[in-house]
Amino acid sequence: MDIENMRAFITVAEHQSISHAAKELHQLQSNMTAKIKKIESEFNKELFYRKPRGMELNEEGKKLYAQFKKIVLLWEETRSMMNEDSPVLRLGLMVSKNPPNFDDAMKALYETYENLMVTIKTGSTPKIEEELVNGTIDIGFLVGKTDMNSLHYKKYGTEKLVLVGKNIDKPLEEILKHDNLIISSENCYYKKILDVLLEDHKAIRSDFVEIAALESMMNMCQLGMGVTLIPESDTARLGIRHYKVIDHSCCEIEKFISYRKNHKITGVEQQLMNRIVTAN
Structure with missing residues (x-):
């Protein structure tokens, strides 16, 4: 069985989706279809439910998916060991927001590569995209995107944003018009979401409070000095039990792994991405 067929x-x-997969792997759709048929022929089983709008793994397909992920991860680890004398990771992360399983993934890589060199830049989505384009970093983990032409984006999950603060039982319109709206910076992606909500409720605000430190931001919100948006998945970690779910499509945001289109993914980079995607 060919590794590239497993990747496909x-x-x-x-x-x-075959078409979306073909676009990500820079292959013809017909080639991707042939790879899937070859794998199904190899095991003499159908592995997907074919639907009008895409394909979904059946039970046999799920078993094979789990095995292929293990094999590809092991292959990437082997490739790195044999070809990379000094494995390097140059990463971009959102401020105060690591991808799921990031710490465990990094621990596993450090245990595998004693000489692993890591550089991490943090910032807003536009800042990380800028660092990627400039070549300062090679892989970025983003919340949302601005679709820069020179970057490739791989979606690996979604996040639901919720409103946190002491007095959030009021109507959303009242909160947006009268409470302090706290953001990490003028360029942060969550500020764009607040702008959409403000416009939707015909509220005009330019007096955002900027606090870069997450701990200070949470303290202000819990004291009743303002409200902010955070991913719902972070509420338990931050000890927040009371929050407001907002019924608006803009609060359902996508998470992406991004890199330059001309960047050749190394074995150690592929391992990190595989671990992050699998954990999501």
Whole structure:
């Protein structure tokens, strides 16, 4: 079984689409279809439910997906060991927001590569995209995107943003018009979401409070000095039990792994991305 065929199967399974998988792997759709048929022929089983709007793994397909992920991860680890004398990771992360399983993934890589060199830049989505384009970093983990032409984006999950603060039982319109709206910076992605909500409720605000430190931001909100948006997945970690779910499509945001289109992904980079995607 060819590793590239395994990659094709994994990518189709994750996107639930041959056309989207072909675009990500820079292959013709017909080639991707042929790879999937070859794998199904190899095991003499159908591995997907074919639907009008895509493909979904069946039970046999899910078993094979799990095995292929293990094999590809092991292959990338082997490739790195044999070809990379000094494995390097140059990463961009959102301020105060790491991808799921990031710490565990980094721990596993450090245990595998004693000479692993890591550089991490933090910032807003536009800042990380700028660092990627400039070549300061090679891989960025983003919340939202601005679709820069020179970058490739791989979606790996979604986040629901919720409103946190002491007095959030009031109507959303009243909160948006009268409470302090706290953001980490003028360029942060969550500020764009607040702008959409303000426009939707015909509220005009320019007096945002900027606090870069997450701990200070949470303290202000819990004291009743303002409100802010955070991912719902972070509420338990931050000890927040009371928050407001906002019924608006803009609060359902996508998470992406991004890199330059001309950047050749190294083995150690692929391992990190595989671990992050699998954990999501």
